[in-house]
Amino acid sequence: MFPSSWKYRRRVDRVVCASLPAPSRGGVAVKAIGMCEFGGPEVLQLMDLPEPHAGAGEVRIRVHAAAVSPTDVLLRTGGHAVRMPGRRPPFVPGMDVAGVIDQVGPQLDGRLSVGQRVVAMPLFTGPRGGGYAEHVVVSAESVVAAPAGVDFAAASTLLMNAMTARIALDALESQPGDSVAVTGAAGAVGGYAVELAKADGLVVIADASSVDTELVRGFGADHVVQRGNDVAARIRELVPGGVPGLVDGSVQTTEITPALADGGTLVELQGWSGPVERDITVRPIMVAPGGITDTVGLDRLARQAEDGVLSLRVAEVLPAAQAHRAHRMLEAGGVRGRLVLDFS
Structure with missing residues (x-):
C-alpha cells in the first residue's frame, strides 16, 4: 500500500x-x-x-x-x-x-x-x-x-503468450487430426499457437509474409499461406469447406470469418465478439484472471519450453x-x- x-x-x-x-x-x-x-x-x-x-x-x-x-x-x-x-x-x-x-x-x-x-x-x-x-x-x-x-x-x-495460445486452442475443442487455422502466426501468440496445435496432433494452416514463411514453417505449420486481406480465400483454397476452428492472432475479425466452415469457431484475442453469420461461434479469450492462476497449466508450458516444443x-x-x-x-x-x- x-x-x-x-x-x-x-x-x-x-x-x-x-x-x-x-x-x-x-x-x-x-x-x-x-x-x-x-x-x-x-x-x-x-x-x-x-x-x-x-x-x-x-x-x-x-x-x-x-x-x-x-x-x-x-x-x-x-x-x-x-x-x-x-x-x-x-x-x-x-x-x-x-x-x-x-x-x-x-x-x-x-x-x-x-x-x-x-x-x-x-x-x-x-x-x-x-x-x-x-x-x-x-x-x-x-x-x-x-x-x-x-x-x-x-x-x-x-508464460503470458503461451498461456493465451493454450486457452485459445482449448476454446476450439479440436480433436487430433482436425484442421485449425492461425493468423498472425509469426507473432508471439500465433507462433505458440502453431507449436501447441502441432503438439496436440492438429493439422495447422498458418499465414505469413514472404519474409516470415520459413519461420512459420519452422514452428511446424503444415501449410503456410500468404498473409493479407485475402487470407480467408487462400485458406479456402486449401480447405474448400472451410476450417472448423481458427485462432485470429492478427485480429482480422470479419475479414477472416469466410475461412471458417458453417458452425465453426473463431477465437479472438482482443475482445471482439461479432456479429457473425452461418452459425459461427466467436469466443473472445484473455489470459487473466483464470490463466495466470492455472499452476498446472503454467508448469506444463514451462516444461514444453524446456523440451523444445515451444520456441x-x-x-x-x-x-x-x-x-x-x-x-x-x-x-x-x-x-x-x-x-x-x-x-x-
Whole structure:
C-alpha cells in the first residue's frame, strides 16, 4: 500500500501524481519502471518504490528480466483503467517476469523455495502492480520453475503468450487430426499457437509474409499461406469447406470469418465478439484472471519450453531504464520475438 499522504488529482482520461512515495525511514527502495499518468511512452519513468514483502500464499522474486507486451502498452495508454477501479498511481506494467525467489510467505506447500529460478505472471491490474521492477511479489499460484537451460531473458518471454495460445486452442475443442487455422502466426501468440496445435496432433494452416514463411514453417505449420486481406480465400483454397476452428492472432475479425466452415469457431484475442453469420461461434479469450492462476497449466508450458516444443524468441534485450524505447519499438510494429527489459 502507498502512504495515505500520496497526493493525486484526476483529469479526464488520465491520472496525474503530484509526487512519488518515498520509502519509510529505514526502509529499502526498490527500482521500478512505472508511470504517474496514462499516455505515450514518455510517461514511463524510473521510480523508487517501497520494498514489497511476501504475504500468505505469496513469494517475492528478484526480477532479472521482464518481457514487454502489447497489454503493457494498453495499460500505459489507459486501456486497463476500467479493470482498476479505485487504484492510485504509480501504475507498473509487466505481466511476464523471470528471476529468483528471495522471500517466501506463509501458507505455501513447499513447491517453491528461496533461491529457485522461476517464471511468473504478476497481475499488474492488482494492488501489487506489475513486473517492471527489481522485486515483485506474486501469488504462488502464478509462479513455476523456469525452463532448465534457458537464460532469464528468454524465460521471461514464455508464460503470458503461451498461456493465451493454450486457452485459445482449448476454446476450439479440436480433436487430433482436425484442421485449425492461425493468423498472425509469426507473432508471439500465433507462433505458440502453431507449436501447441502441432503438439496436440492438429493439422495447422498458418499465414505469413514472404519474409516470415520459413519461420512459420519452422514452428511446424503444415501449410503456410500468404498473409493479407485475402487470407480467408487462400485458406479456402486449401480447405474448400472451410476450417472448423481458427485462432485470429492478427485480429482480422470479419475479414477472416469466410475461412471458417458453417458452425465453426473463431477465437479472438482482443475482445471482439461479432456479429457473425452461418452459425459461427466467436469466443473472445484473455489470459487473466483464470490463466495466470492455472499452476498446472503454467508448469506444463514451462516444461514444453524446456523440451523444445515451444520456441522462446527474444527480439532484443534493453536496459530497464529504456522501457520507453521498448514501447516505441513495439508500437512501431515489425518486432519478431519479444522485447525484454533487463533488471539484473
